[in-house]
Amino acid sequence: xxxxxxxxxxxxxxxxxxxxxxxxxxxxxxxxxxxxxxxxxxxxxxxxxxxxxxxxxxxxxxxxxxxxxxxxxxxxxxxxxxxxxxxxxxxxxxxxxxxxxxxxxxxxxxxxxxxxxxxxxxxxxxxxxxxxxxxxxxx
Amino acid sequence: xxxxxxxxxxxxxxxxxxxxxxxxxxxxxxxxxxxxxxxxxxxxxxxxxxxxxxxxxxxx
Numbered sequence: 001x002x003x004x005x006x007x008x009x010x011x012x013x014x015x016x017x018x019x020x021x022x023x024x025x026x027x028x029x030x031x032x033x034x035x036x037x038x039x040x041x042x043x044x045x046x047x048x049x050x051x052x053x054x055x056x057x058x059x060x061x062x063x064x065x066x067x068x069x070x071x072x073x074x075x076x077x078x079x080x081x082x083x084x085x086x087x088x089x090x091x092x093x094x095x096x097x098x099x100x101x102x103x104x105x106x107x108x109x110x111x112x113x114x115x116x117x118x119x120x121x122x123x124x125x126x127x128x129x130x131x132x133x134x135x136x137x138x139x
Numbered sequence: 140x141x142x143x144x145x146x147x148x149x150x151x152x153x154x155x156x157x158x159x160x161x162x163x164x165x166x167x168x169x170x171x172x173x174x175x176x177x178x179x180x181x182x183x184x185x186x187x188x189x190x191x192x193x194x195x196x197x198x199x
C-alpha cells in the first residue's frame with residue numbers, strides 16, 4: 001500500500017515542472033507605467049477639445065499628431081504642439097515600459113501596434129484617426 | 140523482490156512524464172509568442188483609465 005502511494009507521489013512529482021506557470025497576462029502594474037498613465041490622464045483634459053474639433057488626430061502607430069492646424073487659433077498653436085509632443089513622449093515610454101516590464105523589450109512594436117488599434121477603436125465619435133492607407137477618417 | 144519491480148516498471152513512464160513536463164514548461168517560460176489577446180486587454184484597461192471612459196459612462 002505504502003509502495004503504491006510512493007509510486008503515485010513519484011508520478012505527481014514528475015509533473016512538477018508544469019506547476020507555477022505564469023498566466024498569459026501582461027504585466028502593466030509598475031510604478032513607471034502608473035506614473036505615465038497619470039501624466040497622460042491629466043494631459044487628456046487639455047487634449048480632448050482638440051480631438052473633438054479635429055485639430056489633433058490619432059495615428060495608426062499609437063501616437064497623436066496635428067491633423068488640422070487651422071482648427072487651432074494661431075496663438076494657441078504652439079501650446080497644442082507642445083501637448084502633442086509631450087503626449088507622444090509618454091506614449092512611446094508607455095509602450096517601451098510595458099515591453100520591459102514583461103521582460104520582452106522586443107515586443108515594443110507589437111505593443112505599440114496593439115495600442116494603435118485600441119486607441120482608435122475606443123475613440124469617441126467625432127474624433128479623427130488615420131486609416132491603413134494613411135487617410136484621415138472621422139469616427 | 141517482485142514488488143520492487145513495480146518501481147522499475149513505471150520508471151520509464153515517469154521519466155517520460157517528467158521530460159514532457161519540462162518540455163511543456165520550457166515552451167511557456169520562453170514564451171516567444173506575443174500574447175495578442177492579453178495585450179489588447181491590457182491596452183483597453185490603460186486607455187479606459189487615461190481617457191476616463193468608465194467615468195464618462197457613469198456620468199451619462
